[in-house]
Amino acid sequence: MLAELKPQTKFLVYDLVSQAGVDTSDWANYARPTVPASNPKYCYNWSFEGVDRAVVCLWFAEMKHEGGVTFQCLNYREIAASRRHWNASQRKRAAGMDHAIQLSRNRRLPIRVIVVDGSRRSDADDESRSHVERRTLDPEPWHVAAYDDDGNCRLQRGPWPPPAETFTPVEIAAAGSFAEGAKVEITAQIRERCQRLRELARAHFAKRSIDGRLHCAVCDWAPPPSFALTGPIVEIHHGLGIGEYPADGRALTFEEAIQHLTPLCPNCHRIAHAKPGGGTFTLDELKRGVKSSVSTTAV
Ligand SMILES: [Zn+2]
Ligand SMILES: [Zn+2]
Numbered sequence: 045m046l047a048e049l050k051p052q053t054k055f056l057v058y059d060l061v062s063q064a065g066v067d068t069s070d071w072a073n074y075a076r077p078t079v080p081a082s083n084p085k086y087c088y089n090w091s092f093e094g095v096d097r098a099v100v101c102l103w104f105a106e107m108k109h110e111g112g113v114t115f116q117c118l119n120y121r122e123i124a125a126s127r128r129h130w131n132a133s134q135r136k137r138a139a140g141m142d143h144a145i146q147l148s149r150n151r152r153l154p155i156r157v158i159v160v161d162g163s164r165r166s167d168a169d170d171e172s173r174s175h176v177e178r179r180t181l182d183p184e185p186w187h188v189a190a191y192d193d194d195g196n197c198r199l200q201r202g203p204w205p206p207p208a209e210t211f212t213p214v215e216i217a218a219a220g221s222f223a224e225g226a227k228v229e230i231t232a233q234i235r236e237r238c239q240r241l242r243e244l245a246r247a248h249f250a251k252r253s254i255d256g257r258l259h260c261a262v263c264d265w266a267p268p269p270s271f272a273l274t275g276p277i278v279e280i281h282h283g284l285g286i287g288e289y290p291a292d293g294r295a296l297t298f299e300e301a302i303q304h305l306t307p308l309c310p311n312c313h314r315i316a317h318a319k320p321g322g323g324t325f326t327l328d329e330l331k332r333g334v335k336s337s338v339s340t341t342a343v
Contacts, residue, residue, distance in 0.1 A: 045109045051161045051178035056081050057089075057101075060181045064156035066094035090137045091144035097154045097185075098144040102199070104161040114201035120145070121195030145188060145197055152204050154185035236293070241301055242280045249307045260309035262330045279313045281306045283324070 058081035062068045071080035071087075081087065092099040107116050124138035148155050162177035182201070189200035211219075250258040258278045259266040267277045284304035306327060308316060312334060316324050325333070 045114060046104075046107055049107065049114070049159050049182060050104055051159050051180040053180060054176070054178050055180055057087050057158065057179070058082075060158050060179065061086075061092050061099050063181050064092075064094075064099045064158075065097055066092050066099055066156075088133075088137070089140060091141045093144050093147060097156055098148045099156045099158060100141060100144055100199070101158045101160050101179075103164055104159050105164065107159075115189065115198055117196070117198050119194070119196045142195060145191065145199070149188040149191050149197075152187075152207070154203060155187060155199060157182040157186050157199075157201075235289070237282065241298070241305075244298065245280045245302060245305045246276060246278075246307070248302060258307050260312050261306045261327065262308060262312040263334050265309040265311075278307050278309055281308045281313055281316055281324075283327075285323075 058068055071083045074083045090101045102116055120138045120141035124135045158179060159182055160176045160179045162175045165174040184201055185203050186199050186201050187204040189198045191197040246258055250256055253259050257266045260278055282304060312330060316330055319325050
């Protein structure tokens with residue numbers, strides 16, 4: 045079974061990535077005179093992310109075939125973090141591998157595998173280099189069969205299995221129908237936040253940031269710059285409770301007011317207000333909590 049995957053020819057990475065259905069038009073954007081196929085920004089990478097698929101390079105020698113399935117177990121997150129003797133671009137490639145695998149897992153994207161064969165760089169020896177002698181594209185897609193919190197993963201040959209059932213047809217029938225979209229009238233007294241202050245705060249925090257854009261103070265997210273939007277997505281969080289203000293409000297100078305304002309992306313803002321028992325999480329609490337949920341390792 046495995047023998048049929050053993051590459052017999054050395055095809056170009058560029059050709060195999062194109063063949064796998066990932067757009068390679070950007071490879072032509074290179075300052076020095078060169079052919080797109082040898083653009084060093086791409087051709088040495090071990091993984092490539094397309095809109096609806098990922099492409100990863102896997103060593104043939106590390107593939108296994110057991111119980112009727114072909115698979116490979118790997119942990120490029122650990123490799124990126126632990127091989128301090130590797131140079132920065134190699135660790136970046138390892139982190140990129142892990143990113144492509146996580147992306148495939150999160151979005152159930154098919155993985156196309158470039159099977160490589162040759163001599164692999166040893167884990168410990170600083171001087172040795174990997175040398176690819178043969179390289180082909182597996183015509184079958186692969187999927188992520190397992191991925192744990194530590195980045196240990198198992199890639200398996202074959203398409204993604206259908207997603208798990210959530211509700212049985214009986215449960216769906218029992219849930220009946222849902223009325224949505226009816227008009228209702230509401231009357232409520234709300235505390236007004238000053239819109240002008242919010243706008244000034246947005247401009248203040250954007251001016252302070254490195255790229256002039258408004259970023260979330262917790263996770264650093266900012267909307268994609270090239271994307272036309274109807275309005276700002278990053279929100280201004282008021283750290284000062286207004287419940288206890290007098291009914292006609294309270295006048296604050298800009299310097300006083302800005303102390304209590306924080307730019308937050310909608311996700312972090314939602315979390316800020318989801319503190320059990322009421323109140324809001326502090327900025328430090330948010331930063332600690334959000335950081336621990338990020339699993340990729342920066343190199
Ligand atoms: Zn955020
Ligand atoms: Zn808020």
